[in-house]
Structure formats: structure tokens, C-alpha cells
Amino acid sequence: MAATFAFDRDHGTQTGSPTKGTTRSTGVTDVNWKNSDTEATAYSAAPITAGNNSYENWLFGHFSGTFNQILAGLFAHTATAFGTGLTLKGTPACTGDGDRLLYTTPSATTNAALTTDMTTAVSIGSGVAVFFGATGPEATGKAASMATNPCYTNYLTTQLQTTGSAAAGDTATVTLTLQYQEN
């Protein structure tokens, strides 16, 4: 048997303590940076005007199924380059419970807490460390390994930032990777 994995995403006004989104979408398959925080809105219906940013994308990993432990998490942009005028900013490394990002209501304002420059595709070994915990991505008690089932990563937040030199149309399709071990 093995762990069952899904990417989930939070949306809407920040709520609770620690903060999380008002709504949670499960089993998402694409990031689709766009000028909207609504899951159902197609990216083509909410394009980012060159010079603006996308709304932040509050993605996280969710483990269920059968496993003893989830550990050794890394998150990175691992394939395909972005074009000129695009910068992808992402979550800082989580190497302690206090490092995990706290959810803030998504907006198109530059999020200075996203300190990792994920624009260039890197080897997954260069990815940022990811921690795991119970209850949800927002919850305290994140650690490098976790035996709780279900189990969640910290928020794997990203924001696509642009300048006026960004080309019109879709960006290249890039790959974001979450690597983990299970036993």
C-alpha cells in the first residue's frame, strides 16, 4: 500500500487562527496563475495585464491512504523556462514550524513574503524544504517528517509577477515538483 497524494488549494478571505482560506479546493491539477482567486474562473477569462501580478496561489500537498511516515519534502520549478518579463516568486524554505507561511487573502499586490525566486527551472535538490503536519497547511506543529494521517504540507504559495515587457498570450507550461519520501 502507499500514500494517496493530492494537491489542494485555499481561496478567499483569510479566516481563523492560524489563518487559512475561506474555501478549499481539493484535487487540483494545475496552478494557472491568473488575475482572480476564484477556482472556477478560467485563466483565459482573468488574464494578467503586463506589468501586474497574478493573485497568490495557495497550493499545498495532502496525503491520505496508507503510509507510516511522510518526510524529506522539497518543492521547486523543475522544467521549462519562463519568457522575458515574468518572475515566479514562491514560498521560503520551511525548516522550522515558525517558517511556514501564514495565509493572507489573495491579491495581485506583490507579496514580499515570497522570497524564493522560482523563475529559473532548477534541480529538485535545489528546491525549498517542505514540512508536514496534521489538520491542514495552516496548522502549527509542522515538522520534517510526519506520521499523522491525513497529513499536509505547509503552504506552497506562488505568485507570477510581470513587467511591461511580458509577452501577450499564455506563458510556457512549466512544471512545479513536490518531492517527498514515504515509508
Place this chain on the structure above:
Amino acid sequence: MTKELFCAKEQLITNHEGSVDSNGEFVFTCITKGCNSFLKFPASVSPKDFKVLLEKHEAANKGQVSVEIQEKKLKELMGVK
């Protein structure tokens, strides 16, 4: 106006040209030939916060191993043009 900042793409301290965009946010673009990567900061950033964010930026991004650069190196190692 230019300022020396760490460029995650070049993995070096490089000259960045500073500008204010249409949203009042601060954009610093690496002017190394062919790079054009940029850093953005919110309109509300204070000089003190800016310094801290630059330090965090360098610490967070130093040592990234670019797939593109490694693939170029592999071609060189294998003698592929």
C-alpha cells in the same frame, strides 16, 4: 538609477536598474546582457524592510542549480554542439 543586487538567475551580484511601475511598486531589473530578470517590491516597502528583504532574497536563492545551465554543461562535456 542602478543598484548592485543579487541576481538569482546569474547567481551573482549584478547591476539592477530601479524603476516604479504603474502600480507604484518598485522593480529592479538585472541589466546583465541577456538576463532581464527582475525583483519586485510592494509600494509600501520601507527602506528598513527593503534591506531585510534583499538579505532574505540573497539567502533564499544563492546556490540554485539551474537545469538550463547544467544541460548546457552536459552538452559541452559530451562534445555536442
